[in-house]
Amino acid sequence: MGAAMNPLNMSDAPATPDRRKGRWQLILILLMVIGPMALATFMYKLQFWVPDSRSYHGELIGNGQTRADIGVQADEQRWQLLVTAPSACAAECRQLVYLARQLQIGLGRDASRASHALASAQPVGADYEARLKAEYPQLQRYPLDLTTFGKAAAAPGEAQLWIVDPHGNLVLRYDTTVKGKDLLNDLRHLLKLSNIG
Structure with missing residues (x-):
């Protein structure tokens, strides 16, 4: 049962x-x-x-190098357009400094997510120094350590413009022949994909 x-x-x-x-x-x-x-x-x-195709215009720095690895000591927590000048900041270097400022302005509502900076190994001339103070009030200035810069494989001898992420990592590098529109497209794309900075 x-x-x-x-x-x-x-x-x-x-x-x-x-x-x-x-x-x-x-x-x-x-x-x-x-x-x-x-x-x-x-x-x-x-x-x-x-794939051989790419959607960016600069040289991708994918080896984990940071700002410090190219001789720049900075504590910026935003995306940064960094111009490095291992020699005197002549016409091409000055053009990159101007371009970095224009790119930050060109970001529009995202402009606060980025900054522009100049790292130079030598002091700039008095006339250019006065111009920087008057026309580039937000430009950050850093000394460039030539010994460290010379050891960096990704750092050539002439003026360059780098996109640096908020953690200080080098992302893309551009020489003096870069077109502003291409660089702005790259920067906008990075900011769109990133939720940092």
Whole structure:
């Protein structure tokens, strides 16, 4: 009578799970999780199936270098347009300083997320110093350590403009031939993708 009242005792044979089906499901789940990571690692290490096209105009600095690695000590918490001048800040350097200021203004409502700066190894001339004070009141100024700058593989000898992220990492580098519109597009794209700074 007790056995008849227990609805769980429907049959005397216990149900046996299909272990083979369960193993295949586990293998498929593992392949779905680990497979893409393994494929991406092999693509990166062996450089196959890597697209040649790019959407940025500068030289990507993807080796983890920071501002300090090119001889600039700064504590800026925003995106930064940094001009480096390892020699005298001549016409091309001055053009990059002007471009950095114009790019920050060109960001419009995002202008507060970025700053512009000049890191020079030598003092600028008195006339240019006066011009910077009058026309570039928000320009940040830093000394450039030539010894450290010279050791940086990504730092060539002439004036350059760098995009630096809020953590101080070098992101993109541009020479004096850069077009302002291209650089502005790159900067806007970075700010759009980033939720820092």
